[in-house]
Amino acid sequence: MRPYGVPCTFALSIATALLLAATTDGIEIRHTDNNAENIAARRRASNENISPDENNKQFWYDAGNNLLRKKLNLERQYGVAKNVIFFIGDGMSIATLTSARIYMGQTKNNTGSEKEMLSFEKFPFTGLSKTYCVDSQVADSACSATAYLTGVKGNIETIGVSGTVTNRDCMASNEPANQAVSSMRWAQRAGKRTGVVSNMRVTHATPAGAYANVAQRDWECDNDVFIDELADKSCRTQPDIARQLIERETGRNLNVIMGGGRAKFFPNTDKDQQNLKGQRRDGRDLIKEWLEIDRTSGASSAYVTDRSQLKSMNTSETDYLLGLFASSHMSYNLLANKTQEPTLVEMTEAAIEVLSKGDAGYYLFVEGGLIDWAHHSNMAQLALDEAVMLSKAVGRAAELTSREDTLIVVTSDHSHTMSINGYPHRGSDILGHPKIAVTDNMPYSTLSYANGPSYKARYNLSDDKTDEPEYQFPSMLNLTWETHGGDDVAVFASGPWAHLFVGNYEQNYIPHAISYAARMGPGAEIERKHEADSSSEKIFVSSSLAAFMTLVALLLR
Numbered sequence: 001m002r003p004y005g006v007p008c009t010f011a012l013s014i015a016t017a018l019l020l021a022a023t024t025d026g027i028e029i030r031h032t033d034n035n036a037e038n039i040a041a042r043r044r045a046s047n048e049n050i051s052p053d054e055n056n057k058q059f060w061y062d063a064g065n066n067l068l069r070k071k072l073n074l075e076r077q078y079g080v081a082k083n084v085i086f087f088i089g090d091g092m093s094i095a096t097l098t099s100a101r102i103y104m105g106q107t108k109n110n111t112g113s114e115k116e117m118l119s120f121e122k123f124p125f126t127g128l129s130k131t132y133c134v135d136s137q138v139a140d141s142a143c144s145a146t147a148y149l150t151g152v153k154g155n156i157e158t159i160g161v162s163g164t165v166t167n168r169d170c171m172a173s174n175e176p177a178n179q180a181v182s183s184m185r186w187a188q189r190a191g192k193r194t195g196v197v198s199n200m201r202v203t204h205a206t207p208a209g210a211y212a213n214v215a216q217r218d219w220e221c222d223n224d225v226f227i228d229e230l231a232d233k234s235c236r237t238q239p240d241i242a243r244q245l246i247e248r249e250t251g252r253n254l255n256v257i258m259g260g261g262r263a264k265f266f267p268n269t270d271k272d273q274q275n276l277k278g279q280r281r282d283g284r285d286l287i288k289e290w291l292e293i294d295r296t297s298g299a300s301s302a303y304v305t306d307r308s309q310l311k312s313m314n315t316s317e318t319d320y321l322l323g324l325f326a327s328s329h330m331s332y333n334l335l336a337n338k339t340q341e342p343t344l345v346e347m348t349e350a351a352i353e354v355l356s357k358g359d360a361g362y363y364l365f366v367e368g369g370l371i372d373w374a375h376h377s378n379m380a381q382l383a384l385d386e387a388v389m390l391s392k393a394v395g396r397a398a399e400l401t402s403r404e405d406t407l408i409v410v411t412s413d414h415s416h417t418m419s420i421n422g423y424p425h426r427g428s429d430i431l432g433h434p435k436i437a438v439t440d441n442m443p444y445s446t447l448s449y450a451n452g453p454s455y456k457a458r459y460n461l462s463d464d465k466t467d468e469p470e471y472q473f474p475s476m477l478n479l480t481w482e483t484h485g486g487d488d489v490a491v492f493a494s495g496p497w498a499h500l501f502v503g504n505y506e507q508n509y510i511p512h513a514i515s516y517a518a519r520m521g522p523g524a525e526i527e528r529k530h531e532a533d534s535s536s537e538k539i540f541v542s543s544s545l546a547a548f549m550t551l552v553a554l555l556l557r
């Protein structure tokens, strides 16, 4: 803030003088490469990595005009979204999106990777959501899940309950008046099939937002409540998140549940197929209980535990699918044993297949949760790779569905502290350290974190292998676990009423817009707009309704 290290008042007059006398010097001296050698090097490096077209004015005019023409032809879509697929990239900040698209291009050895687009970045409508919670400027995944899955903002660490319920107040969380109804339930009441997919434990905060009402996100199984020293003893008898998944209406009625977290579902005296122990103290086997739920009209249920079982399953014969592919969280895509665990893309595909069976459509929620997990460890490459996986899952979902009847919304629950910094030349390795700081002559990486476990005093990272998957990018503050960021996150939408997601709004608005688009839950009560512009399916519905009314009128005469 104080150029040339002089006192503030002085600085101002010097700056003014410089602006008058030697404008460019005054500004450019702040840049690290304002000398002939650096300028030439930047030019050389960039020219190797960009198309020469970029040097022409006309190239940019054409690009701008082509996009403008495309946008002028873009039509808003009305009608009713029969299906909704809602993707959350956990912790997928805007800096994550930018660096993930560059990373994606660079892993394909493309030049000009800065121009890449993730699948959902091509969606027609984009907005920003404000993620703060009732008692916290920066959100955690629990209160944010409450906002974007129930339409109500609550307190940090709580799930599916209003701001009346403070962290660990289990009594208040059991009051129906304090519970927020999940948008999954809205869909179920509207006759839709519903599903939840995550690569985290299915009882972790984000997926739990789809079915649980709990005063503390860590209470995933009864043992978690038992070992929580801050929990009142009376909370031990309240249903934990895993129990809520198979006992409460919303969870029981989910057609698809896929992810990790087996240990939360069976007794600590038993072991799973990988010889890993369960965590439950109450002796209950919730997986067995889930299989024995009395389903109506002979519906079929299937439980799968690895990729080959999922692959060999006949999805068109399955009405209820429980897939628990890991004892705890599933593995990072770059490190996973691919024969054991399905990818996020494969889980999304299987979920769509199972859900598509119903006539009234479906509502699927998918979380790419490992983006967040990697950021917390300052492992930027893993975070970017997981964001690319989410992009692939969204791309596959878009291929398997139609824009005419399926609303796809992609967003994040909160941001992270990773930044993309310096003035790296075009084509610089996004995982690299292309710039040298003038202050100490040592290089610094393009990606770094404001805080986290990788913290150490400034050092020469020239010989670090920054392209190794588990490399921890520099952190500026020593914390055992990198924190979330409080900046807004992007929302991308495609399909009926996707334009409702344009603008800057509170995160809890998202399910309200979904409910209007899909005509389920509270949004179904709101007057329909643009009936006349509706898709053919909608017109068909209203004309058959008119015919029905005529018939009723005739019968009543």
Ligand SMILES: *[C@@H]1O[C@H](CO)[C@@H](O)[C@H](O)[C@H]1NC(C)=O
Binding pocket: 107, 108, 109
């Ligand atoms: C990109 O280039 C690297 C280094 O030459 C090579 O190892 C890698 O296989 C290439 N990747 C693709 C997708 O072509």
Ligand SMILES: *[C@@H]1O[C@H](CO)[C@@H](O)[C@H](O)[C@H]1NC(C)=O
Binding pocket: 314, 315, 316, 317
């Ligand atoms: C799956 O089940 C359906 C309905 O029973 C059957 O028609 C189809 O052949 C089965 N597909 C496979 C691959 O077994």
Ligand SMILES: *[C@@H]1O[C@H](CO)[C@@H](O)[C@H](O)[C@H]1NC(C)=O
Binding pocket: 337, 338, 339, 340
């Ligand atoms: C991957 O998992 C399979 C099945 O559990 C196992 O047979 C194989 O040894 C594992 N591979 C590695 C590299 O760990």
Ligand SMILES: *[C@@H]1O[C@H](CO)[C@@H](O)[C@H](O)[C@H]1NC(C)=O
Binding pocket: 440, 441, 442, 460, 461, 462, 463
């Ligand atoms: C940093 O390390 C590299 C590689 O070991 C070395 O070439 C360079 O001189 C070092 N820079 C400083 C300022 O010590």
Ligand SMILES: *[C@@H]1O[C@H](CO)[C@@H](O)[C@H](O)[C@H]1NC(C)=O
Binding pocket: 455, 456, 457, 478, 479
């Ligand atoms: C960071 O904090 C941890 C925990 O207090 C400590 O063990 C570690 O030495 C610290 N790291 C640095 C570089 O100060």
